Amino acid sequence: MAHRLSLQQYLILAFVSISVPLGDTALSHGMTSLPAISLAHPLTLIAAVFTPWIALGILLLIGYFASYLTALSWADLTYVMPATALGNVFVALLAHFWLHETISPMRWMGVALITVGVGFVAHGPASTTPPLNLPTPSSGAEDSPLDDALEGDADVEKEQVR
Amino acid sequence: MMQATNLIQPSFWQATAMIATIVLTSSTGEVLTAAAMKSMGDLDVIRARSGMKGAIRAVVTSPLFVAGIFFMAIAFFSLLFALNHMNLSLVGPAAASLTLVTNTIAAKFFLKERVDRRRWTAAVLVCIGVYLLAH
Numbered sequence: 001m002a003h004r005l006s007l008q009q010y011l012i013l014a015f016v017s018i019s020v021p022l023g024d025t026a027l028s029h030g031m032t033s034l035p036a037i038s039l040a041h042p043l044t045l046i047a048a049v050f051t052p053w054i055a056l057g058i059l060l061l062i063g064y065f066a067s068y069l070t071a072l073s074w075a076d077l078t079y080v081m082p083a084t085a086l087g088n089v090f091v092a093l094l095a096h097f098w099l100h101e102t103i104s105p106m107r108w109m110g111v112a113l114i115t116v117g118v119g120f121v122a123h124g125p126a127s128t129t130p131p132l133n134l135p136t137p138s139s140g141a142e143d144s145p146l147d148d149a150l151e152g153d154a155d156v157e158k159e160q161v162r
Numbered sequence: 163m164m165q166a167t168n169l170i171q172p173s174f175w176q177a178t179a180m181i182a183t184i185v186l187t188s189s190t191g192e193v194l195t196a197a198a199m200k201s202m203g204d205l206d207v208i209r210a211r212s213g214m215k216g217a218i219r220a221v222v223t224s225p226l227f228v229a230g231i232f233f234m235a236i237a238f239f240s241l242l243f244a245l246n247h248m249n250l251s252l253v254g255p256a257a258a259s260l261t262l263v264t265n266t267i268a269a270k271f272f273l274k275e276r277v278d279r280r281r282w283t284a285a286v287l288v289c290i291g292v293y294l295l296a297h
Contacts, residue, residue, distance in 0.1 A: 110295030117287030
């Protein structure tokens with residue numbers, strides 16, 4: 001299992017983190033520029049799907065889900081989660097430097113905590129588990145992925161003792 | 163689900179129950195999805211071998227993935243239910259940040275990820291950060 005990620009894999013993680021805020025923004029922009037939709041005419045919601053901003057938002061969110069699933073196939077959930085949270089930081093920075101919105105000290109604090117947290121995770125390995133259904137050699141159970149993981153654990157502990 | 167249709171201000175326990183339902187169902191959904199993807203192996207390799215259609219087929223025919231989506235759908239509807247009774251500014255950040263912690267615990271015990279001190283620190287920092295940022 002690769003512990004170091006390739007450039008392409010980092011790009012996928014980057015897309016995971018920015019696609020949700022971008023998609024949500026596109027949806028919000030699209031929906032607020034439409035006239036008010038009442039529950040009496042639910043079909044107007046279907047029509048909204050085909051307006052450019054809503055369609056863009058939906059495409060971004062589909063792209064998010066595809067890249068999120070891809071990332072989970074080679075990285076741990078506890079590695080991908082903080083990457084997803086980093087998107088909130090990008091939004092705050094964009095809102096501040098591009099849209100000149102004011103950001104309260106509490107929110108700056110949130111930006112700082114998420115950034116530090118992501119730094120902690122990014123410094124370690126992307127994956128600490130072998131794939132669950134790794135084709136095991138027919139030689140026997142002693143080569144199961146779980147055993148490899150346990151052996152890995154033992155190695156790490158030895159290194160820490162030294 | 164509790165009978166709270168006419169409540170304007172849910173009690174502390176009702177609010178807790180609603181948020182807990184969202185957190186637990188979305189965590190279950192995300193961990194099942196992650197288990198599905200982990201068991202599949204590198205999706206980029208699958209796509210290179212059997213094309214985009216093959217990759218999509220591999221994902222959507224996985225029982226773990228279908229179960230994950232099922233729980234995510236329940237989580238979505240419990241979010242809608244909670245939003246009907248509470249403000250987004252409370253439900254959104256609370257659910258998002260608590261899910262980070264439950265996901266980390268579940269990843270350790272069910273996905274056997276090695277959650278060392280570094281990852282625990284990260285989970286707690288990001289959890290507080292998300293709450294502060296979204297609040």
